[in-house]
Amino acid sequence: MTLIETLGRRTGLSSVKYASFSEIASLRRQRKALLRLDDTALQDMGLTRKQAELEAKRSLWDVPANWRG
Numbered sequence: 001m002t003l004i005e006t007l008g009r010r011t012g013l014s015s016v017k018y019a020s021f022s023e024i025a026s027l028r029r030q031r032k033a034l035l036r037l038d039d040t041a042l043q044d045m046g047l048t049r050k051q052a053e054l055e056a057k058r059s060l061w062d063v064p065a066n067w068r069g
Helices: 003-011 021-036 039-044 049-056
Strands: none
Touching: 021 049, 039 049
């Protein structure tokens, strides 16, 4: 069993769809990029600085709901 499969089972990912390494890496980059945005850009996205910080701190295995089965 791979690490992704193990984490997937613990977080509720179905056996139908596992997050690939590249998807997880991309998610991490996106979350970290939120921290580099200025307040105006965050406001355009409908986010506060606090929301961006909370999103960036989420665990790698805390994946979007549409990745779960």
